[in-house]
Amino acid sequence: MAEKKVSMKVFGMTCDDCVRTVSEGLRSSGARDVSVDLSSGMAHFIIDDAHTEPEKLLTIPAFSGNSHYKGQIRKVE
Amino acid sequence: MPEEYDLVILGRGAAAFSAAIKATELTSGQAKIAMIGVGPLGGTCVNVGCVPSKYLVEAAKSKFEGERQTYPGIIRNRGSLKFDLLIESLRSAVESERMEKYENVIKNYQNVRIFDGKAAFTDPYTVEVINGKDRQTISGFNFLLATGSSPVVPNIPGLPDAGYLTSNDIWGIDDLPDRLAIIGGGFIALELGQSFQRLGSKVTIIKEHNSISKTIDPEFQQAMIKSLEEDGVEFLTGTSVRSAKKSVSGKILTLWAGGKTLDREFDQILVSRGRKPNVSGLNLEKAGIEYSERGVKVDPYLMTSNDRIYAAGDVVDQAYQLETLAAREGSIAASNIYNPEKMKIELNSVPWAIFTEPQFASVGITESMAKKEGIKCTCRTLRIEDIPKGRILNAHNGLFRVIADPDSGKILGVEILAPYAAEMIMEGVHLIRNGAHLEDLVQATHVFPTVAEGIKLTGQSFFRDMSKMSCCME
Numbered sequence: 001m002a003e004k005k006v007s008m009k010v011f012g013m014t015c016d017d018c019v020r021t022v023s024e025g026l027r028s029s030g031a032r033d034v035s036v037d038l039s040s041g042m043a044h045f046i047i048d049d050a051h052t053e054p055e056k057l058l059t060i061p062a063f064s065g066n067s068h069y070k071g072q073i074r075k076v077e
Numbered sequence: 078m079p080e081e082y083d084l085v086i087l088g089r090g091a092a093a094f095s096a097a098i099k100a101t102e103l104t105s106g107q108a109k110i111a112m113i114g115v116g117p118l119g120g121t122c123v124n125v126g127c128v129p130s131k132y133l134v135e136a137a138k139s140k141f142e143g144e145r146q147t148y149p150g151i152i153r154n155r156g157s158l159k160f161d162l163l164i165e166s167l168r169s170a171v172e173s174e175r176m177e178k179y180e181n182v183i184k185n186y187q188n189v190r191i192f193d194g195k196a197a198f199t200d201p202y203t204v205e206v207i208n209g210k211d212r213q214t215i216s217g218f219n220f221l222l223a224t225g226s227s228p229v230v231p232n233i234p235g236l237p238d239a240g241y242l243t244s245n246d247i248w249g250i251d252d253l254p255d256r257l258a259i260i261g262g263g264f265i266a267l268e269l270g271q272s273f274q275r276l277g278s279k280v281t282i283i284k285e286h287n288s289i290s291k292t293i294d295p296e297f298q299q300a301m302i303k304s305l306e307e308d309g310v311e312f313l314t315g316t317s318v319r320s321a322k323k324s325v326s327g328k329i330l331t332l333w334a335g336g337k338t339l340d341r342e343f344d345q346i347l348v349s350r351g352r353k354p355n356v357s358g359l360n361l362e363k364a365g366i367e368y369s370e371r372g373v374k375v376d377p378y379l380m381t382s383n384d385r386i387y388a389a390g391d392v393v394d395q396a397y398q399l400e401t402l403a404a405r406e407g408s409i410a411a412s413n414i415y416n417p418e419k420m421k422i423e424l425n426s427v428p429w430a431i432f433t434e435p436q437f438a439s440v441g442i443t444e445s446m447a448k449k450e451g452i453k454c455t456c457r458t459l460r461i462e463d464i465p466k467g468r469i470l471n472a473h474n475g476l477f478r479v480i481a482d483p484d485s486g487k488i489l490g491v492e493i494l495a496p497y498a499a500e501m502i503m504e505g506v507h508l509i510r511n512g513a514h515l516e517d518l519v520q521a522t523h524v525f526p527t528v529a530e531g532i533k534l535t536g537q538s539f540f541r542d543m544s545k546m547s548c549c550m551e
């Protein structure tokens with residue numbers, strides 16, 4: 001199992017509720033150790049690349065369809 | 078430390094503005110955007126392109142319409158012109174359009190910072206903004222190249238000393254030139270040539286090639302040239318300019334045609350030999366961006382060879398240089414930067430027009446393009462005189478052509494040379510975008526009598542001999 005440390009910029013968050021929605025969205029899609037910072041708009045988390053890929057997380061409900069949050073992968077280690 | 082931005086846009090024209098606005102919308106105003114450029118905000122279209130040229134075209138048309146004998150019994154007078162007042166009004170129209178659609182608009186976007194200067198890459202994600210002695214370093218996560226294009230000036234001995242104008246600076250003249258030479262014969266040359274002729278200049282269009290554009294079908298080109306000639310414009314085709322020099326009373330061009338040289342004197346020279354993408358000086362190599370003198374290479378999603386850098390507008394290596402396309406591409410590029418679902422740019426349904434009179438407009442493929450690219454097609458052509466409204470208008474030199482797939486009847490292109498062609502071509506856009514067939518075109522009732530009915534009648538002529546049809550025959 002290969003782990004990847006992902007840094008994602010999240011646009012559209014304005015309050016703690018937004019942070020919660022984005023964090024839960026990421027967690028329910030397989031991310032762990034999720035930390036989301038409202039002021040910088042950065043989310044940091046770990047994924048297991050046997051189960052998902054960083055780009056796939058951009059299409060989870062939290063970031064697609066009518067959601068006003070947009071994610072952008074900034075770094076994968 | 079360089080200033081950090083989410084999106085750095087090189088350019089402040091149509092493509093740049095639409096990208097900045099779309100990126101702002103998509104990120105709820107949270108993307109920190111830098112927009113870098115030189116010259117007035119809004120770039121080519123509003124300042125030196127579409128807006129002043131169409132203002133001049135319409136003003137010249139208004140003068141001409143007042144003088145032209147259209148119907149028996151209506152007595153026309155030769156209108157007089159105060160060119161200084163007209164050109165001043167053109168400049169203030171440009172100024173207010175720029176204020177309204179660019180300067181005031183950008184004030185609503187607190188997340189966008191405007192930089193004055195030319196940008197050049199120093200590494201893949203950093204540019205230096207150079208404004209005289211000032212240098213500023215800016216870095217970004219994404220970049221958009223939207224640096225537009227500039228007029229091509231051929232290397233003609235003596236031309237810089239003789240003095241010449243391009244579409245960048247012709248708007249600064251205060252006197253109507255008596256004798257205007259236009260070197261080149263593309264759409265800008267035709268629009269400005271006809272307008273200056275109608276305002277009272279004696280215009281000579283000097284072209285090396287006999288055609289206006291390889292993509293416009295020859296019959297349309299000939300009819301367009303005939304219209305301009307009827308207005309008094311002189312065409313010197315198959316003619317090249319060997320040299321230029323100043324004379325006591327103007328500027329002399331030494332021309333070469335059919336093995337002979339000839340000197341002609343003019344008061345002003347307008348160089349209109351096309352536009353080249355602004356790729357030089359950007360240090361694109363440092364960012365790993367592939368380009369050629371034809372522009373920046375992009376994939377159908379407008380991504381360059383560097384996946385964090387996109388390009389939009391005239392700087393892109395593509396068939397068209399259009400305001401609407403630049404703005405659409407800016408928006409698509411921004412969308413592709415922030416949306417996981419990527420959008421493609423569809424060039425086959427992009428309409429374009431030449432605002433001469435009659436106007437030319439086209440969408441999809443032309444017969445010449447189909448032949449060149451080996452696309453199977455069948456087409457029908459009607460003259461403006463075949464359309465009832467064309468006869469009511471006493472119009473001539475007009476043509477309608479519909480190009481279709483010979484097997485399925487799917488419409489592949491529409492080409493119009495007629496009054497209001499630029500407005501009417503939208504019907505062709507919808508036909509092509511929706512994959513419509515000739516049946517769809519002929520089944521739609523059109524308003525009678527309109528010039529637009531010509532598109533439907535041309536569609537009908539695939540099935541019937543139109544000379545045997547009564548009016549509005551369905």
Ligand SMILES: Cc1cc2nc3c(=O)[nH]c(=O)nc-3n(C[C@H](O)[C@H](O)[C@H](O)COP(=O)(O)OP(=O)(O)OC[C@H]3O[C@@H](n4cnc5c(N)ncnc54)[C@H](O)[C@@H]3O)c2cc1C
Nearest residue numbers: 089090091092114115120121126196224225390391399400
């Ligand atoms: C006379 C004329 C008439 C036209 N008429 C029509 C028409 O009727 N309909 C139509 O659709 N189109 C028309 N066009 C074409 C249309 O104007 C262009 O296609 C459109 O303006 C291109 O927009 P753009 O954003 O790509 O580039 P531009 O508007 O040219 O903007 C380029 C920007 O890049 C900046 N720039 C350049 N170099 C650098 C650098 N090194 N660093 C940073 N910034 C830089 C410039 O400052 C400018 O802000 C006409 C053009 C002309 C010249």
